[in-house]
Amino acid sequence: MRRTTRAAIGLAVFALLVLAPLLIMLIGPRPPGRQFWREFSVGLGYIGLSLMGVQLIPTARLPFVAETFPMDTLYYFHHRLSLVSLGFVVAHPLILFFQNPYTLRLLNIFTAPGRARAGVLALLAAVLLIITSVRRKPLGFKYEPWKALHGVFAILALVLAFVHIFGVRYHTSAPAQQVLWIVLAVVWAGMLVYLRVLKPLSISGQPYEVREVLPERGDAWTVTLDPVGHDGLSFQAGQFAWLKVRRSAFSIMEHPFSFSSSEAHYDDLQFTIRELGDFTSTVKDIPPGSRVYVDGPYGTFGADAHTDAPGFVFLAGGVGVVPFRSILRTLADRGDERPIMMFYGSRTWDEVIFREELEAMQERLNLRVIHVLERPPEGWEGEVGYITTEVLDRHLPEDRAEWPCLLCGPLPMLNAVEPALQRAGVPMQNIHSELYEMA
Numbered sequence: 140m141r142r143t144t145r146a147a148i149g150l151a152v153f154a155l156l157v158l159a160p161l162l163i164m165l166i167g168p169r170p171p172g173r174q175f176w177r178e179f180s181v182g183l184g185y186i187g188l189s190l191m192g193v194q195l196i197p198t199a200r201l202p203f204v205a206e207t208f209p210m211d212t213l214y215y216f217h218h219r220l221s222l223v224s225l226g227f228v229v230a231h232p233l234i235l236f237f238q239n240p241y242t243l244r245l246l247n248i249f250t251a252p253g254r255a256r257a258g259v260l261a262l263l264a265a266v267l268l269i270i271t272s273v274r275r276k277p278l279g280f281k282y283e284p285w286k287a288l289h290g291v292f293a294i295l296a297l298v299l300a301f302v303h304i305f306g307v308r309y310h311t312s313a314p315a316q317q318v319l320w321i322v323l324a325v326v327w328a329g330m331l332v333y334l335r336v337l338k339p340l341s342i343s344g345q346p347y348e349v350r351e352v353l354p355e356r357g358d359a360w361t362v363t364l365d366p367v368g369h370d371g372l373s374f375q376a377g378q379f380a381w382l383k384v385r386r387s388a389f390s391i392m393e394h395p396f397s398f399s400s401s402e403a404h405y406d407d408l409q410f411t412i413r414e415l416g417d418f419t420s421t422v423k424d425i426p427p428g429s430r431v432y433v434d435g436p437y438g439t440f441g442a443d444a445h446t447d448a449p450g451f452v453f454l455a456g457g458v459g460v461v462p463f464r465s466i467l468r469t470l471a472d473r474g475d476e477r478p479i480m481m482f483y484g485s486r487t488w489d490e491v492i493f494r495e496e497l498e499a500m501q502e503r504l505n506l507r508v509i510h511v512l513e514r515p516p517e518g519w520e521g522e523v524g525y526i527t528t529e530v531l532d533r534h535l536p537e538d539r540a541e542w543p544c545l546l547c548g549p550l551p552m553l554n555a556v557e558p559a560l561q562r563a564g565v566p567m568q569n570i571h572s573e574l575y576e577m578a
């Protein structure tokens with residue numbers, strides 16, 4: 140099935156799940172004597188709740204979803220839709236209070252009936268969920284504690300909302316309504332069970348062991364893994380995996396890294412990791428023989444989706460070069476002769492990760508690497524600064540609009556280079572990005 144067809148099916152199912160509570164409102168007996176605004180506010184609350192519930196789908200790593208949509212798009216969708224869901228959820232009590240100010244007394248969780256108390260606490264959990272996510276860095280949360288808290292708030296918000304709905308008992312009386320609510324709850328809970336139980340269970344039988352950790356330029360380290368008791372995994376160059384290093388397969392402490400080895404050698408798995416924070420600074424000290432679980436492959440980034448391309452433009456920023464090493468090695472293993480132009484932005488010449496390997500790769504492939512250095516050494520005659528429209532214009536071929544441009548790096552780089560490419564005459568549909576940020 141083509142990816143666009145799969146995407147259309149996925150979005151249709153998603154929309155159906157979001158709108159399911161409205162169906163629940165329609166199929167059962169209408170509560171007598173309810174005014175329009177009250178029913179309207181309840182409808183908004185239901186949509187908000189189901190939007191919040193389906194947020195578990197984009198991040199659950201379901202094969203159908205992960206193979207259809209780029210992972211950074213899924214996370215973007217998750218972030219944006221969460222804000223929308225909060226808007227719906229907050230609108231529900233606001234309309235009620237406006238329509239009947241007497242209901243404001245329900246906000247007092249000490250005197251309010253249990254069903255209202257559950258509603259207020261669900262709303263509070265939803266608000267905290269969003270605030271701690273949107274303001275994670277300014278609030279000083281480290282990634283892992285935040286992730287655990289994120290899960291707790293999400294489960295609390297959903298469970299308390301259900302207690303509220305079943306406590307109020309307006310759209311839960313008919314058996315068909317009850318069945319539909321239960322189906323929705325099972326779908327949402329199923330996402331968590333898949334991600335935190337079934338998936339870890341499947342990878343727990345396929346452990347890896349660290350063979351060696353070798354230094355690279357630019358404070359990066361290449362980790363080579365040996366499969367233990369299995370043949371290794373197959374992936375497509377450009378994809379990534381979540382690694383759980385020296386932890387159980389069920390641990391939530393995991394980090395995403397692109398494969399850096401050739402897809403042709405899947406029993407010789409490599410990842411290249413730059414020192415950046417808590418976990419990545421420990422990579423150099425991982426002893427050989429350490430146990431690693433690899434959850435992957437994920438992502439749709441890579442050259443294989445562009446079989447008819449006359450050539451490729453690769454654009455890497457810093458450690459964003461990693462998936463290109465895998466892609467280049469794979470293309471070289473296949474004897475691909477198409478021209479490749481690679482723009483590679485680094486801080487200094489000494490920090491250019493894979494510098495020597497890229498030099499050597501120009502002998503094996505029809506590859507030209509254009510280094511762009513922020514702080515060049517004395518006597519440097521190459522490009523200086525960042526990858527700008529002017530830099531692109533100086534090197535891109537005349538038929539640039541035909542060449543797929545693959546771009547990987549941190550958010551500021553992507554935000555600058557995507558418009559620069561467009562200004563240089565590359566159509567948006569030919570720009571394919573992998574963002575090294577999820578939260």
Ligand SMILES: Cc1cc2nc3c(=O)[nH]c(=O)nc-3n(C[C@H](O)[C@H](O)[C@H](O)COP(=O)(O)OP(=O)(O)OC[C@H]3O[C@@H](n4cnc5c(N)ncnc54)[C@H](O)[C@@H]3O)c2cc1C
Nearest residue numbers: 282393394395396397411412413416417418419461575576
């Ligand atoms: C698809 C993808 C592929 C990546 N590939 C590579 C690669 O090949 N090589 C490489 O060096 N880096 C890669 N990264 C970045 C790498 O995942 C982060 O640098 C690393 O997780 C930071 O962990 P830390 O504990 O050292 O840093 P911290 O100081 O704890 O965190 C720094 C920032 O990294 C992000 N981060 C931290 N932990 C996680 C996590 N568990 N999951 C997601 N994001 C997290 C958060 O935004 C955080 O603010 C990739 C990221 C993504 C999204």
